[in-house]
Amino acid sequence: MIYTEKKIEKILRQRGCKITPQRRAILSAIIHSREHLAPAAIHKKVCQEHPGVGLVTVYRTLEILSELGLICEMHAGGNCRSYMMRRPSGHHHHLICSDCGTVIDFTDCDLGELERRLSKETSFKINGHLLEFLGQCRNCCKETVIR
Amino acid sequence: MIYTEKKIEKILRQRGCKITPQRRAILSAIIHSREHLAPAAIHKKVCQEHPGVGLVTVYRTLEILSELGLICEMHAGGNCRSYMMRRPSGHHHHLICSDCGTVIDFTDCDLGELERRLSKETSFKINGHLLEFLGQCRNCCKETVIR
DNA sequence: TGCTAATTGAAAATCATTTTCATTTATTGG
DNA sequence: CCAATAAATGAAAATGATTTTCAATTAGCA
CATH class of the missing domain: 1.10.10.10 (Winged helix-like DNA-binding domain superfamily/Winged helix DNA-binding domain)
Incomplete structure (x- = not known):
């Protein structure tokens, strides 16, 4: 804690x-x-x-x-x-720009309910999860538009 | 569609x-x-x-x-x-047993809101995401308890 | 200790959702 | 195409969660 x-x-x-x-x-x-x-x-x-x-x-x-x-x-x-x-040390996730590789961290993923449901449905004991969003950062978006 | x-x-x-x-x-x-x-x-x-x-x-x-x-x-x-x-082909995710490697697929991840918020906060254009839960499947849970 | 802005609880207001019920309608079989 | 009927509809009321209002109370500073 x-x-x-x-x-x-x-x-x-x-x-x-x-x-x-x-x-x-x-x-x-x-x-x-x-x-x-x-x-x-x-x-x-x-x-x-x-x-x-x-x-x-x-x-x-x-x-x-x-x-x-x-x-x-x-x-x-x-x-x-x-x-x-909130458990600050718990975990964090990434938002990754697939063009330039920039990575932004975020921590709040609200997956508790999904985790609980999956656990119940599958009888898995879930220990953790990995979540990554992929996209284009602000700069790379601009470049795409300009070209 | x-x-x-x-x-x-x-x-x-x-x-x-x-x-x-x-x-x-x-x-x-x-x-x-x-x-x-x-x-x-x-x-x-x-x-x-x-x-x-x-x-x-x-x-x-x-x-x-x-x-x-x-x-x-x-x-x-x-x-x-x-x-x-629901977009059946859209994407699916995995629930993976870290002991025996069993993989279970699931599709509904409810990440739309998080995606929208992240997108707004970071000005990223988000194209997709990867979500994996890790844990122990029913069988591997049992074995752990027995030992 | 006394002052003041923040906090509290009760009641009323709001908002989303569900239930009830009498009326209407889509479907099925003749 | 028509009649029978079970399902569906809309309006209004009921419910339940959350928010607002307001007068009374209280924590924390001077």
């Missing part, structure tokens, strides 16, 4: 956010779960320890954490989204 | 569905678009040519098409899902 509660609180403070008991509780619930959780599920977890925390507050906190890139949001089947802590 | 209107209508008939003008219109709207479209967007498109078609009918038709695997559903940012024709 990369981000500790302390570190996250520091980041929140730097952004001008206040550290309230509600936010601590929400943060803790997310940090101590390895799964993607829907807002309602997070709310339920939080309420077990801290009854009275409003679902609205959960939504608001998730929005801030997501904005700061501390948690990642994913949209799965059904209607609702879910969130989990 | 792999599925023509005619082919799809045949598939629908085989499943016991009636071919109504509304369904034709909805199908046509999806077939002639290359983008992922949200139900509301599809409804709007349909209404340009065939005013009076209900949004409910759009939802119902999408459900059937999705069930039959003719269109693929994806969940993107915001609240809503979007759909586009």
